[in-house]
Amino acid sequence: MYNHLLYEVNDGIAVISINNPKSLNALNTETIEELGACINAVAADSSVKGLIITGAGPKSFVAGADISEMVNSGAEKGRSFAMLADKVFSSLEALPIVTIAAVNGYALGGGCELAMACDIRVASDNAIFGQPEVGLGIIPGFGGTQRLARLIGKGRAKELILTTDRINAEEAYRIGLANKVTTKEELLTVCTDMIRRVLKNGPFAVAVAKRCIESGMDMDLQNGLQMEADAFGLCFATDEKMEGMTAFLEKRKANFGGAK
Numbered sequence: 001m002y003n004h005l006l007y008e009v010n011d012g013i014a015v016i017s018i019n020n021p022k023s024l025n026a027l028n029t030e031t032i033e034e035l036g037a038c039i040n041a042v043a044a045d046s047s048v049k050g051l052i053i054t055g056a057g058p059k060s061f062v063a064g065a066d067i068s069e070m071v072n073s074g075a076e077k078g079r080s081f082a083m084l085a086d087k088v089f090s091s092l093e094a095l096p097i098v099t100i101a102a103v104n105g106y107a108l109g110g111g112c113e114l115a116m117a118c119d120i121r122v123a124s125d126n127a128i129f130g131q132p133e134v135g136l137g138i139i140p141g142f143g144g145t146q147r148l149a150r151l152i153g154k155g156r157a158k159e160l161i162l163t164t165d166r167i168n169a170e171e172a173y174r175i176g177l178a179n180k181v182t183t184k185e186e187l188l189t190v191c192t193d194m195i196r197r198v199l200k201n202g203p204f205a206v207a208v209a210k211r212c213i214e215s216g217m218d219m220d221l222q223n224g225l226q227m228e229a230d231a232f233g234l235c236f237a238t239d240e241k242m243e244g245m246t247a248f249l250e251k252r253k254a255n256f257g258g259a260k
């Protein structure tokens with residue numbers, strides 16, 4: 001069905017693997033188009049409750065945008081590529097379900113940016129993160145200058161982007177770029193277990209909490225708190241809240257219909 005992606009769903013958890021082995025899973029236009037179509041399919045499929053994005057093969061998550069395609073692109077192509085990628089990465093970020101990047105090797109340039117468009121990053125111990133763009137005479141263009149600074153702070157984001165230093169999984173964990181580090185063998189299990197823990201909770205509450213965090217990052221505190229209060233009120237109107245609180249009072253586990 002896809003030329004550049006592998007896609008499977010097990011027990012409500014979807015796994016998208018970027019699959020361009022000859023270029024260490026670099027992102028060309030067709031791959032980003034397919035990723036967009038696949039994210040739309042995930043959004044439209046109510047049976048999918050969580051999403052993992054990873055790279056096919058043992059060595060790389062995504063080694064960045066495809067340099068062999070970009071080298072001859074002019075301003076017009078660059079602009080349309082940027083608009084496409086922006087749309088796709090934003091649709092990934094806007095999914096109401098939890099998304100995890102299982103970073104199984106190189107996450108460079110657009111690869112690091114793809115990981116940052118997910119809610120959570122779990123890195124295998126061979127993962128390498130970096131933003132090499134300024135060394136290619138461009139800047140991070142899939143949201144890197146914005147999302148990296150929001151995630152790890154302005155000073156560290158500037159250091160990574162301006163030096164183009166590559167960092168390993170432990171350092172990524174230390175600075176908050178990776179949420180967790182595990183072995184290569186256990187990476188997908190760790191991600192799946194994490195998603196299952198999310199699925200024990202109210203799906204509407206999870207979606208609303210995720211949206212409040214995302215939107216709040218771009219607001220001042222007072223407006224963010226107002227948004228949170230409005231969203232909090234909305235949760236009180238749901239069956240989910242009734243089930244969650246009733247279950248507590250009845251000393252049983254809440255059943256929100258997610259994975260067991």
Ligand code: DAK
Nearest residue numbers: 023024026063064065066067078081082109110132141142
């Ligand atoms: N693009 C194309 N091919 C790539 C590639 C890439 N990003 N990365 C690796 N490959 C290819 C290599 O050319 C090589 O191909 P063959 O020679 O076998 O044909 C094959 O994958 C294996 O790579 P290596 O032989 O280099 O493998 P090593 O283990 O020695 O090194 C490496 C692995 C990941 C350290 C190295 O391949 C590397 O440095 N790759 C490039 C990393 C990089 O600079 N990535 C690009 C970052 S720039 C935009 C928005 C965003 C962007 C662009 C536009 N707009 C708004 C328009 C994003 C830009 C970026 O991501």
